[in-house]
Amino acid sequence: MxxxxxxxxxxxxxxxxxxxxxxxxxxxxxxxxxxxxxxxxxxxxxxxxxxxxxxxxxxxxxxxxxxxxxxxxxxxxxxSPGLDRPLVDKRQYPKNKGRKARVAFTDEGEDREVQGILQDVFEDEIVIEMEEESKSIAFDKLVETTIIPSFK
CATH class of the missing domain: 3.30.300.70 (RimP-like superfamily, N-terminal)
Known part of the structure; x- marks a missing residue:
């Protein structure tokens, strides 16, 4: 079409x-x-x-x-987008706070990926909490964010 x-x-x-x-x-x-x-x-x-x-x-x-x-x-x-679909709109992030996520992003021209808890969401960035540290990632650096389902 x-x-x-x-x-x-x-x-x-x-x-x-x-x-x-x-x-x-x-x-x-x-x-x-x-x-x-x-x-x-x-x-x-x-x-x-x-x-x-x-x-x-x-x-x-x-x-x-x-x-x-x-x-x-x-x-x-x-x-709804479903759990397996990447987040594509900033408005999807706040309701996913506290959930495990895989985040692909660019950092100084390099492709990177982290996995952790979506700890916080701000106007211009998200914060991912990993085992040893927290990582702030600007929305304009995000390539793909996927929520990892947890069935507890």
Missing amino acids: SNKVTNKLKEIAESVLSTTDFFLVDIEIKGGDIPEVWVSVDGEDRGVNMDECAEISNEMSFLLEAHDIFSDKYRINVS
């Missing part, structure tokens, strides 16, 4: 989400005979539940049809 379609989908998703306490994390369009639109949403203070995903999906479907985005059939899937 073209960037024009993706941008229109983002615009529609953000308009639907503007009336909720959720934000858009990502939109993917997977091809095939019937296009599949994958919409990933999250909340700053909490996750999104299945009923809320269904509501968002219904509202988006209505607007997609009103704007005639797809000329034929399509599928729409609205969900």
